[in-house]
Amino acid sequence: MSDILHLPKFINTNCFCKISLILLMINGVFCQVFAQIQSKDNLKKHILYLADDKLEGRETGTKGEQLAYEYIIDQFEAIGLAPKGDSDTYLQKFEFTDGTVLGAENTLKFNDYSLKINEEYFVPPISNSGSFDGEVINVGYGIEAENLNHNDYNIKSKKLENKIFIIENGHPDMDNPHSDFIEFASIDTKVDLAIKKGAKSVIIFDEKQAISGLMEQYHKNSRVTTKSVPVLFCGTNSIDKFLSSDSKKQLAAGVVNIDKQRKIGNNVVGFIDNLAKNTIIIGGHYDHLGYGHRGSLHNGKPEIHNGADDNASGIALIIELARKLKGDKYKNHNYEFICFSGEELGLYGSNYYVKHPTVDLDKISYMINFDMIGRVDTSKNSVVISGTGTSPFWQQLDNIETDLTLLKKESGVGPSDHTSFYLKNIPVLHFFSGAHADYHKPSDDEEKINYNGIVSIENLLLSLIEESNKTQSKIVFTETKEDKSNEETPRFSVGLGVIPDYLFDGVGMRIEGVRPEKTASKAGIKDGDIVIKMGDVEVVDMMTYMKALSKFKKGDSTKVLIIRKEEKIEKQVTFF
Ligand SMILES: [Zn+2]
Known part of the structure; x- marks a missing residue:
């Protein structure tokens, strides 16, 4: 760089200005290229570590999860993020039930x-x-x-x-x-x-x-x-x-005599305090399937599921964005970076976070979720962005220069952590580079990652943050109509139109959120209600709830027994 700035003495001022302008521009482009190479190197370093066999698939509550969060903490610390988890640490711990153990x-x-x-x-x-x-x-x-x-x-x-x-x-x-x-x-x-x-x-x-x-x-x-x-x-x-x-x-x-096995999961939370009124959340999950006992699409003997795309890719980008945003630009918001655990088990970490937020939920401007962003198809160069209906502000995406084709979906509800924030009326965007044959299989490995694709997503996101930095205010939240493809589960022809509370531990299915204009809301069922019986099926948990649902088709009516504030109430629902 110093070579480029070495100027000949004979240039007059006018000319000097022009040349230096050109040189500055060359210098700028050079910096950009250099930054991108450095970014790619860093991304690769993170994914290589997180998706290494040593971490045994980063299953929540295991040694592999611990190795992963220790790595993320080291990165956050080196970048200079402030700890924003439990009592001045980077970790936010949550308890969950994981099967049973024999009692005495x-x-x-x-x-x-x-x-x-x-x-x-x-x-x-x-x-x-x-x-x-x-x-x-x-x-x-x-x-x-x-x-x-x-x-x-x-x-x-x-x-x-x-x-x-x-x-x-x-x-x-x-x-x-x-x-x-x-x-x-x-x-x-x-x-x-x-x-x-x-x-x-x-x-x-x-x-x-x-x-x-x-x-x-x-x-x-x-x-x-x-x-x-x-x-x-x-x-x-x-x-x-x-x-x-x-x-x-x-x-x-x-x-x-059997007991529920209780385990601990850990979110990692880091913070950039710009002394601003509102905060932008940038998150993604770092847990994966371990040896594939649950949620795996692999047949055969247990094998390590490295989850390079799902979701070491998202975590790598979160770390690199933290590095960039720690610089002196874009100071009109604070930034909180959250690496969630327990996502693969059912959004446990993000669900816990929104119930125990470490910044005021009312002061969150929006939440960005990266989940599986490492496999941008080189021929189509497209990325799926969900949640574009959650704020009018997201129309800005159309004005941003990018080499990516943006496939936009309005819904704020999907099978990843942004859903937990959307349900708290926070605008969200979820970035996803698309499904592939290695999804939830041991073959989701680092060598298949497209680093150029991640860098393109990084640049897109930085441009979006630049846009939102023009004001200190929160962006406006709007509710979305749900996509058909996001109905509770494809195996059933009907649903109640509710979001279950996956962290609920008691008997029944607790409703985290009721979708407007759907079966449950029309029957007067509300957030927090616990379904204990549907038709003649006793609902004791998620599985029995789904089983109960499978017995009905469109047009059927049935009675649903719920508990609301310790009182049993019966509601008549009609599926449509
Ligand atoms: Zn997954």
């Missing part, structure tokens, strides 16, 4: 034989705690399928009442992979039916598999509905102990 006392006795836990039987995560003692009744596969001419419950209901049900795993047509029996054969369905028939406890046995294989299979998905009775599982190694053909009364007794 667990027993199972069959006639006079005591079975050994985790050797001869085990307690699957769907089991409730409780004790049982009494007569056993064998109900075959525990399937009632009229259309298939199969009914294991052709037993007088009096005989079933208050018994301990023994149910065989699987169904009568196991060799057929397309069997119509499959829909009746899940443990979930069988236990629900058994409870309806009067079971006070359910023992499932599998004649073909040993305990170890069954445990692996049934513990894999630990986010399941807890049933209202104890459920136990036996395999080949204990079956002979209680399946005797002996006609005398069979008795069983047991105690099941």
Whole structure:
């Protein structure tokens, strides 16, 4: 650079001005190019670290999460961001439930034989705690399928009442992979039916598999509905102990004692205090799927899911934006940078943040979310921007010079952390470079990242911040009509039109937000209501809520039982 500024002596002032102007311009372009190379190098350094096998997929509540947040903190500190988490640290901790663990006392006795836990039987995560003692009744596969001419419950209901049900795993047509029996054969369905028939406890046995294989299979998905009775599982190694053909009364007794496993997740929060009235939030999640036990689209043995695009890419950009915004420009707002955890589990971190904000929610001008921005397609060079309907200010996007094609979506609700802020009436934008074949698979790796694409998004965002820096005021919030594609879940043809509270720990489905003009709002259901029953399905959590929904179609009406301020209220809803 100094070479360019070396000027010949003979130039007159007038001429000097012109030349120096040209040189300054060259110098400016040079600086820009240099800055971009440096930016790319930094982005690559961050993604290489965060998506390294050493971090084991950055699952919330694990060592990998810790390594990731320590790295982010080091970066924030070096840049000079102020800590803005819990009590003057960069971390904001939140607690969440992650499956179940066995409590102190667990027993199972069959006639006079005591079975050994985790050797001869085990307690699957769907089991409730409780004790049982009494007569056993064998109900075959525990399937009632009229259309298939199969009914294991052709037993007088009096005989079933208050018994301990023994149910065989699987169904009568196991060799057929397309069997119509499959829909009746899940443990979930069988236990629900058994409870309806009067079971006070359910023992499932599998004649073909040993305990170890069954445990692996049934513990894999630990986010399941807890049933209202104890459920136990036996395999080949204990079956002979209680399946005797002996006609005398069979008795069983047991105690099941399980606890919810509590874990801690950590948001990382850094701050640039420009002593401004309002703050801009720039965020994204740093957690990913670990070894892929939940949320993975990978089949086969557990493998590390590095999540280079999802979402090491977003975190890398957050760090680099923090570096740029720490400079002396754009001082009309403060900036808060939040790296969320628990996103993959259901927006836990951002949900916690908006309930425990570290800047006043009323003083947030807008929130930018980066989630999966590392795979801008080189041929189309496009980026999806959601939330463009959440403020008229976002029309500015049309005036910004960029090499990217912007695919704009109005909705402020989507499967990422900006949703938590939108639901608090804060304008949001979510940047996303598009879906790809490596999504939620172990193959989402660093070498597939398009760094030019991230730099283009960075420049776009800096231009947008330059625009908003023209005033100190907050930008205006507007509510959006939801996209059809963002309906609660594609598997169901109807929805209540609500946003569930994914952090809610009690019994039922707590409503975080009610969408205007939808089924729930028309029935007078409000934010904070807890749905405990829909139709004749008891709703104990998200899973049962979704199951209840799947029973209805457009035009159906049903009763919904809710709890509002400890009072039970019944509402009639019509799905449309
Ligand atoms: Zn993801």
